[in-house]
Amino acid sequence: MNRKNKLIISSLGFSLLLGGCSDMNNAGTEKTTDKQTAAQEATQTEDVFVSVQDYKGEGYELDNGEKTDKIAEDNREEIDEAVKAFFRDTYKTEVKVHNIVGAVDGATVFVESIGEPHFYTFAIVPIDIKEEKVITDQVWSQEGQVEDAIMTGLFAMIFDEEIAVLDKYLEKVVSENEVTGITEEALQYVQAGGYSTPYYYIDTTSDKFNPLLEEYLKNPDKSKKEWKAVFDESMYIPEDIITTVYLYMTEEGMEPDKAVFDQIVSDIEKMEGLAKGSYSVILNDNLIDKRNADGTKDNTLERSYPEYIVKE
The missing domain is CATH 3.10.450 (Nuclear Transport Factor 2; Chain: A,)
Structure with a gap:
């Protein structure tokens, strides 16, 4: 073998050796990167999600703010x-x-x-x-945001006895099961959900309640009795208003309890005295995304559109 050929083979061998080392290094780097990525994702999850009982609106953010x-x-x-x-x-x-x-x-x-x-x-x-x-x-x-909020507030005034039935029931559910709602601070600082409590919120979906808004803007000082005299349940259908029950588990690491969820759904289906309307039930685990005050995830249990619980 002449020197020239030997140099070529030696060079090729060195290249293969470098390539082998490079592949080995890449394999090690990929494993390290995978570990780093997993660690970063875990850290990001920890940074983003907090226990709902600890969440008071801190960390809430809007795009480019x-x-x-x-x-x-x-x-x-x-x-x-x-x-x-x-x-x-x-x-x-x-x-x-x-x-x-x-x-x-x-x-x-x-x-x-x-x-x-x-x-x-x-x-x-x-x-x-x-x-x-x-x-x-x-x-x-x-458009429509404040108007809807006012109309849901008027709805709660007019149907205060029916609202009280739901309030009493959910307070009982929370006291007897390992579920809870959002904090009062979160409700005030980031929800903006019209008529709301820590356990549910109400939305209108049609113009059936517009006369209430128009009357309110003319005479906002009407008494509850006067509001009841101008609007009753014959003036809308269940699809015109949605009440969403929105609950969380009480402990970190707990999956949404299907037995509790099914019981709430069943109870609302059978319950007498609720306001006419469509009802949703959502049960999350204990964690809430502090950036957007949302607790829904892949494991969330939900009964909602298009299968609302309809109360006539």
Whole structure:
């Protein structure tokens, strides 16, 4: 074998050796990367999810709200006053401001009505990021958002006895089983779900309740008795309003209890005295995503659309 051929073979052998080492290193790197990825995912899960009993709205975020969040916080008093004036002037309603969260080009402001009708909702205050200025004379709300909240609050006033039946039942369920609802703080700071309690919220789905809203904007000081005189259950159908029962397990690591879930569904199906409407039941494990206040996951148990529990 001449020297030239020997050098070629030696070079080829060295290349193969390097390739072999490289493959071995890659295999080791892949295993390490897999372990790192799994660890990162576990850490992210721990960072994102918290026990529902510990969640009070901290960590809630909206897309691209980093810059506006700081501007909003620096102008909190100004935003507070502007939003209260907006609800007073536009919706004839006094509110208290619970939370301000930065979003794209603005701040979302979570509020609770004072007195009845009682509801939670939100408004939006535009922010000029370049000028770092809040535009308090242009406060607005998403179409139908506040209107729906007011109508659900009026619904709860009119059908207060029926609402009390559901309240009493769910309090019993929570006291006798390992289930719970969200905290009062989370309800106030991030839910904005119209008429809501820690255990459920109500939505309207049609224009059947619009006359209530129109009358409220004309005369927001009507008494409960007066509201009952202008609206009754003959004026809507069950599909026009949805009550969603939304519960969690009490301990971390507990899977949603199907026996408890089935019992709640069965009880509501058979229950007398509930308001006419469509009912959903959702049971989550103990963890809630602190970024969006949502507890639904792959293991969530749910009875909802299109199989609502319908109460005539």
